[in-house]
Amino acid sequence: MPITLNHVSYTYAPGTAYATGALNDVSLTISDGEFVGIMGKTGCGKSTLIQLIAGLLTPTSGTVEVDGRDINSPSYDRSLLRRRVGVVFQHPEHQLFETTVERDVAFGLKHLGLSKEEKQQAVRQALEAVGFEYETVKNQSPLSFSGGEKRRFAIAGVLAVKPGILILDEPIAGLDPLGRQSFLALLDRLHEAGTTILMISHNADAIAEHAQRVVVLEQGSLLMDGEAGQVLSENTFLKEHGIGVGQAAQIAALLEAKGIAMEPGTVRYDDLLRQMIAIGRRLQQ
């Protein structure tokens, strides 16, 4: 059980006029190798949830366990967590600061006690994973690149540590269609290689196509938690709660409304297309 939250609550600035509740008694277990999509309206507590898991916030009550150990107990070694959990924040391109790409990507490796060759190898692999040629970019300033490229450098900096758990907050917002596609493909590759992935996104399509499980938050509490197909096919319920609905799920719902029976949990384009082709064939015969 890599990640377990037991009755976790979190309040910002408790005891002042600025106190706001962000999470309210959330219990959640995420198993090894899962790809979890996290959805919810702005301010529902998604970002707070992932910061609690990454050990950047301490819960007001409840416990957060990673690999079976309470990450907020005083005896826990935080550097262990930093190695295990990688976090890609909203606009990760803002965190670049070094003079060369190589040094920036290697920033997280500093305290791991690696040899120079091992470091170089890790940086090379991370840069290649996000689609750069190591030799051409390594000595350039990361700040001289475009926004999309900067974001890929920042992600390479997180991947260089080879985290077993990767947390992403709106990673595809603001990327162009091609960048989005190649980024999601990268996530699929990492997932296949065994990485546990938690991704926050408003983009229901991206979540439908890539996540296995979906968690929906509302006002700091769990609203839904289940298999992606099951959660994302609840079109009317999701719309009522102001949460985006995927295109494929909408088309499936429209077809059902016209009296065409669809398989339950049709939220992916592939599933939709397969069923529509089958229906088309049946009609031809």
Next chain:
Amino acid sequence: MSVLPTGLYQPGQSVLHRLCPWVKVLCLLLLLVAVVTTSTIWGYVLLAVLCACLIVLSKLQLQDVFSSAWRLRWFFALIFLMNVCFFSPDDPWVEWWIFTPSYAGLLQAVHVVLRVFLLLVMSNLLTATTAPLAMTDAFHVLLSPLKLLRLPVGQIAMILSVAMQFIPTLFEEADAIQKAQTARGARFDSRKLTEKAAAVLPLAVPIFLAAFKRADELSLAMEARGYRAGSGMGGRSQHLAWRDGAAFVLCAALCAVQLFIL
């Protein structure tokens, strides 16, 4: 960065909150004069009673008003000791090395500490009951006589209000960047001096970049919406009520009493 700074605006609906901001600033100035010119015990009693009344009127929690004084307790102790030991070389109790503690010094120390304490509490009361933007409006009004000297008061007020508005944003941004770098393994909470120094760069560079970018974008957005420097923008109209007049008269009277009677 979850610790909120003291003297921070606490939203509320008390009489103090509803006073016109520039009258409030003017009253504070009058009271400052009163505090600085006080020299008798009755003067201090009067001002302390006034402070107590204002705190009750403001409906603030005591910690909002006093926590900054508590944070400065070592500073108070220091100025107290320095005044006792160094103020007067005449008629000391004992003479040891460079120290000459005396009765005059003790008296002076009590004066200084009381004054600084009262000033601190009063200015905390002002900032805790006045929204930052209301404060810049107040400056706009109070500085407007300087227009006669061709000073760009409107622009100064605009700069102040923009700067104030962006403090929380920059604070949030710094927080986000700190978290991002922490997640990447930066050690901000380390006790080692070398690691502490090394942690400055990953924080400072992105924050400066973001601030410059934001300033650029904001100036473009302001231009696009037709802002021209010195076109008389800024400063919402501020209506005066009877309580503003009453507050001013009270403070002026108190100031006069301190100056001429006590």
